[in-house]
Amino acid sequence: MALTSPAPSRSLGAFRRPVEATGWKSWVFTVDHKRIGIMYGAVALFFFLVGGTEALLIRLQLAAPDNTVLGAGLYNEMFTMHATTMVFLFVMPLAAAFANYLLPLQIGARDVAFPRLNALSFWIFLFGGIFINTSWFLGGAADGGWFMYSPNSSGLFSPSHGVDFWVLGLQIVGIASLLSSINLIVTVLNMRAPGMKLMRMPVFTWMVLVVQFLLLFALPVITVALFLLSFQRNFGASFFDVDKGADPLLWQHLFWIFGHPEVYIIILPSFGIISEVLPTFSRKPLFGYKFVVFSGATIGFVGWGVWAHHMFASGMGPVSVAAFSVATMLIAIPTGVKICNWTLTMWGGKLWFTSAMLFAIGMIVLFTIGGLSGVTHAVATADTQQTDTYHIVAHFHYVIVGGAVMGLFAGFYYWWPKIFGKALNERLGKWNFWLMFIGINFTFGPMHVLGMQGQPRRMVVWPDKLTGEGYFDLAFWNEVATWGAFTIATGVSVFLWNVWYTHRKAEVAPLDPWDARTLEWMTASPPKAHNFDAIPNVHALDELFHRKYEEVDTDKGVRLKKTSTAEEVLAAEEARGDAHIHLPSPSYWPIVLAFGLPIIAYGIIFNLIMAFVGAAIVLLGAFGWVLEPSVAEPGDYESPSDDHHMKELDPVG
Amino acid sequence: MLVKPSRRAAAALAGLGLLLVGCAKDAPQDTFRPAGENARDIDGLQRPLFYVAGVVGLIVFAFIGYAMWKFRDRGQEIPEQSHGNPKLEIVLTVLPAVILAAFAVPAVSQVFALDKSDNECVINVTGQQWWWEYDYEKGSTCGGVEIPESIVTAGELVIPADTPVLLRITSRDVIHSFWIPRLNGKRDAVPGRLHTLRMHADEPGIYVGQCTEFCGLSHARMRQAAVALDTADFQAWVDNQLAPYQAPAEGTLAAEGESEYAAQCSRCHQVNGLTDDSGNPVLAEPDQSVLAGAAPNLTNLMTRTAFAGWTFDLISDECRDRLWNEPSETFGDVYLQGVWMYTPADATTPACFNELNLREWLRNPPAMKPMYTDPDKLEATDGLTRGMPNLNLTDEQIEVLVAYLLERK
């Protein structure tokens, strides 16, 4: 029988874990939250360009009456995919990028709770995103709008595979978000540094936490809805089939129960970012930290009770309409609190108008406009005039582009030196800001007019005979909006140029370029693989600020004085560095497992055998994952790193 | 300073909102130009809302702008690390709540007010990809005019002016949304459900609208209009709709067109009173060819000003502009003449007839309005089209059909 080998192979004959610290393998197999965060960011920016191109094409088509840049079918696919790409493949993952990179740093942890799961989330997201976009080349993309109302989304009315791609793609991307949300919740709740009470967490971390809870509860709803739809389309079910007695409004309710929290999922990380940026550049703590945190959580809660305001014209009946109308107004209150608090943070401060700060202030302004127009929709009867017109488009683009995207750009400028060690060029940054700020107002401002002048959304053409004349000429404002869109595009190009420029030309930034306040600035830039040599002890909100500044008695009374620099703080921390740092080691399996999912999806669309192949890959990945040695081989150990810390493998995740 | 442009832009934008409320009057679908009771009610709530929102916005921007100017870095000391002011925050929380509450009361009461129904004049509205069908309820009394028989029309909804009209809206396929901005807000047409919407037009005139729920390929070309007529004109319109069929005179092009119509069109499109050779009425059976099961009734096609989902004009652009700008007193007279409007009494051809549009349409409908009619792609619908397929008509066929249709007035 079995020949006895004297030293049993503990790794079961399975592969040696990858240990590369450089080269492509170090990225593909990484479980380091920072690398994963950077990859999330890069991919999200790529999809931003994709979605942006789609937006520009839409604007080109609408620049003139009865235009023929895009055909009706292509146009429908374009606006469907523009929304899908921007929401699911750009804003959400970009927020995930910041969350991934910064969350462990902000709470003083060495990684997220489940590093391999983290990598899995990213790869699933990437493959899911690619999967959705391959529909362009495989018979056309989804053409039912991102809301995908039934019964227009059923096989009878949308017979191409586009909707199938959309449904399955969102399922896949949803898995990524769900895994990620569990991961980050556990990380925040379990892995905070000593002394980091919940109410000492940075606001960004707080907002990300709220978002993860929203995701955790919202995604299952859309998952169910998507299952119902895909079963209707692929397996003959009749959940939304009117002839069989179904009520099409079921889909609308399911979609918006997810869809409205989704709005907050998109915007809250941005709230968090500017709540970090504003205090830093105002040299002042956030005004009413607790109010901001609680209003964020309140938005998260109340956000669940307002979904039907997307359906005021759908004929739900007056009682529902009235109830949701009032609930929607309520949500304006915590949002208003935030705007007030941000403004009051600046009040009495010492403002430093860096690009990051400009983006943050721009965000407040634009988001306020979006918020105010949002209140006008809350009045249900008024909304029956406004809904499904460009007025709504104006509103949510002010919220999402003016709010979420501007906030995320503030994040870029603020954290770039932390992430890459070099600060983005400020001059280009200001060009970037002004181009985008002006572009946004010129693109989406006119849409208020267009909507109130009766131009509905989702129309491939608007006719010359309905343009009117004078100030509110649809033709004129449509043209302005198109020019505005290209202005935004120019702004984004400046940003890309800035990234390249910084990468090639810029000098290494100082350790603490902004005189920042939170933990992530208390380590090297870019941080070492293990983040902190010693897990910091936290004594206060804005820990770093309190380590740098002390109250000093002067002749003019008690004054805050900078008594130590960030370099000194860092040196003190490094001096008490841990001798042994446990770090999870890279793994092959997340990418393998993730790779199977789109294959399953292709299989469901084209050939079930392929689905089984995909399932086999998923199974293989899961097996490899489970079987990955819990105790690493001696050969798997990394040699001591340059900083003389032994990095050991730890069976985490 | 860099501060100012941002502040200016913000102010300009807020001002834009105000301007938009005040001076809009031009676009036909302008929501700020209510022409009826219901729309006016909405407008009455919407305008103050915009004003207040604008003012609040201005206050916020002014505050931000001032803070940016006042507290810019002039080399001052590191400010006091104050963590907030709970009293101030409570005030700032309560204040918007009060403002919102002030709006919530009228907002809610209006929801219920607009939902009340009356049943004087009932018109059933049915959405279908991509046009609207209207049928006037038999036995209704619309502005004093009795509807003795059901009247079926498409695209253009003719209602009596200054009379409450109740629309009962449903759909045959996907969700549509009926919207005449100057008369009322929108209401979705959901298959299997029946929603009601009140309409009221103060004065005779034409009020255009658009399907506003995304309904597939040609969503953008699903339009509609409401035409309000005074009582006499509306009576005339009803009488005309119910007038007996007049066959074209023997030997004319139109007579040829009648048989061509019976051969090519009558399978889907109903012309009331048309009979076959043996004198039996020709009944269209569109449900055997069209997915949603109906096609526009063409009995009085030439009384309408547009066709094919009210997308393509039956009258020329100049006539259209004149008609739309017609004062309400004379509007009805002009409108009732259909394509013969503005035509001198002695003319033999209608001056306003947009023959080109109709010909193009008959030549290749899907080319003008994208529809799912490709026979290779009808697997999902068992061969039923959604919209009018290309019948490959010859010029001669089109010629006689146009001649025939021109008499459907």
Place this chain on the structure above:
Amino acid sequence: MSTIDTHASSAPASPGVLACVADWIGTTDHKRIGRLYLGASALAFIAVAAVGVLLGIERVSPTREWLEVGSLTQLFALERFGFTYLVLLPAMLGVAIAAVPLQLGARALALPRLALGGWWLWLFGAVLGVYALAQDGGPGGADARFVDLFMLSLLLVAAGLAAGACSVATSVLTNRAPGMNMRRVPYFSWAALVASLAVVVALPVFAGDLLYLYVAHHYPSGGGLSGNLALSEWAGHGFTQPLTLVFALPVLGFFADAAATASGARLRPRGTIQLAIGLAGVGVLASALQAPPMLDAGLIHEDFSTIVRQLLPFGIVHGLPLLGTFALLALTTRQLLAAKPKVQAPVVYGLLATALLLGAHAASLVTHVGDAALVGTTFEEGTWLLVVLAAVLAALGAVTYWGPKWWGRSLPSVPTLGIALVAAAGAALAAAPLHVAGFADQLGAVFPFVQPGMQASVVNFDYSGPLELWNGLHTIGLGLFAVAVLAFVALALRAFLLGKSAEDDPWGGQTLEWATTSPAPADNFATVHVVKSAEPLVDLQPNRSDA
């Protein structure tokens, strides 16, 4: 659910009934696997022998129909199939599996799970095959579905046995104790190796042939596969000499080992004996390559080359085995007589079985002389029966010999000896009359596979005169043998359950199996012995007289 530890030393003191059953179902202990084969083959023997006796009675008096005529074809098929594949082969294989690793000084059989899986496969095949025959399947069967089933179940049987043989051969080739080179392999193991290799080579060919026939039968229109008469004939060769002689090869090895033990001396010349066994094996194996060669009539008148062409293959296939068997019998017996042999039951069994086998070899040779025109007569059938009964006799001897190792208890020697003599007499009596009847042109129940669509010819007995006598004698002989086997089984059951405990080395053996306890533990040997000669036990016991 799948790993129940059967390791005897670590097994719980009182395993439940379920655990015990599970233990046997999944056992990897070669002694248990071997005993599974032996037990099943014993049961099969009793059943098939009963059928054989009934058929014999039927032959005695064809006018009185004991059995329904229509089922005779199936019953004859059952006798052939049963004795060959449910008795002869499994008995030999069972002994080999149970004894070979012990003889080799190994702790386990190589590929024990393969052997076990083979047993199950064989068992399922056997059950299905008998069932198919009972449902009018089998050669000449009328129900096409069950003809199919019979062919496929034969396939299973062949595959199962080949798996077991593979395991045995691998064991001999790889699992020998240190120092045990090929020259030092005990005779029985050597014979088991030769037989196993032959089975491994022959049975897959047989199986492939069956598969072909199945396909041709199941898909009659299936592209030119049908109608190959040669294949059908070939399948029939799976049930007759010389292939059955291959299956019986371990008999020779058993005799040699038992003789060495009884003689108390090192049995020489070793190489010659091994060669003899090998020759017998290689010779009959040649029949696996093609149909057994016939010697033509009128050969004497042909030219020299034709004579050589015919004689050479004939000699290889039929002559060499005869020569080998004779050489083994002669050499061994000479040695045995030269020493002062103890009268031990096993050697008696071995001697008698070998003698019967020698007769069978001779008869087989005669069968294939064309002039004798014996093919298809009961002569051929008698030879076949002789081989089967000789093998069964040897298997009984093997159980007597190694029983103490397997069960830990001994058989009483006197009754065992008596049974040996009765059984041998029965065997001779069962076979010889058939030979005689064969010369009288009594048609034997041959075993051709009937072509698809062809009706089976009704077996027609129309004997009179002396044939009745010969058939009667045959029946009596077979009955006698069967009774002897029954008696042996009863005796063995009693002895192995209640008999006296056996010593570790009850016979004074020379090979390694006697170096462990009786019964042997699951892993046979506490320590692995290093072998320095062909008789390692003699080396291990320096005080032995025969050292």
Place this chain on the structure above:
Amino acid sequence: MFTTGSKLLFGASALSLVTALVYAWSTEGALSSAGTLGLLSLFVIFAFLGGVNYANRDCNVSSMDEAAVDTAAAAQRPGASSVWPAVVALGIAGLVVGAVSKPAVFKVAVVVLLAGLVEWMVLGWSERAGGDAAFNADTRRRMLHPLEFPVLGALALGAIVYAFSRLMLRLDKDQGRIAFGVVAALVLAGAFLFAGKRKPSKRAVLGISTVAAIALLGAGVASALQGQRSIDEHPTTRTDTEVCLQVGADEEIDADATQSVSATSNLVANIYLKADGSLVAHVSGYPDEARAQLTVPRRAQVNLLFHNESDEAQRLTARTGEGEDESLVCTAAVEEGDQAFLSFQAVRGGVLLVPGLVGGEIELLVP
């Protein structure tokens, strides 16, 4: 030196060559004859085997090499007992049985065979994973438990569900109530028993569960063999003329099958059969007033709710079209005081009627 085994094989090889030559000569040099080729093949095969055997010296372990004794193949103990050989054999036998009987058996056998092979393979592989039996067993568990438990769990669940469903299909309504009552009582009794004992014996729990499972499976199999009870059809709507126009209603009265609850939000109209025998419609969109006429769009889904306020069971029938085009849809018979849902699409106009009711018709207008 040549080893014994290789000598034998080389000898056999030489013999084969000689035989081949002789055979070839005896068949007049026909090299292509099967015999010659066979013997030449034997020559090559034996030579090859001899070479292999020579190279590994008969697989002999030298008696001089003491260190090798413990690692020799002969010293290896057999692997643990395993059911998989039997399962594989069963699978192969199943293939055979399936080949001559039912394809389903064949498919099941393929699954059994594959499962057995995989298990066997992994077991064999795991036993080579290391020297420590516990480690090896753990290896196997980690490999296969993630597969085995879900599959077995699904199978067990499927068996229980199947058995339960067969049982329930077998029992009629009353028997079902009794059965559930008994089961509930048993569960309760068991719960009491276990609650009373602080630490219920594992064996007892296992035993009871086993007995319950076997009882359920047995009952299920028995029920499946017996076939299911006859289930009356309870259509909510009918389209056959004789039923829809039948005066009065004396069959398929099932108030539970009306769907009335699920459809109330989508109604076009409520149709009331009044106690005085009149049939009136309350149409959505109109204030609450009785109407005798109902306009519905052509070919659109129409949902009606029929309220029977008369004193006997009646049905509502929608008759549309005429002559060949006539189509009838009707509700199930509705008992007095109950309501039923009627959903249809109309292509032509017609009437809503209650069969047998004179004069009580509602005009159905399809413009």
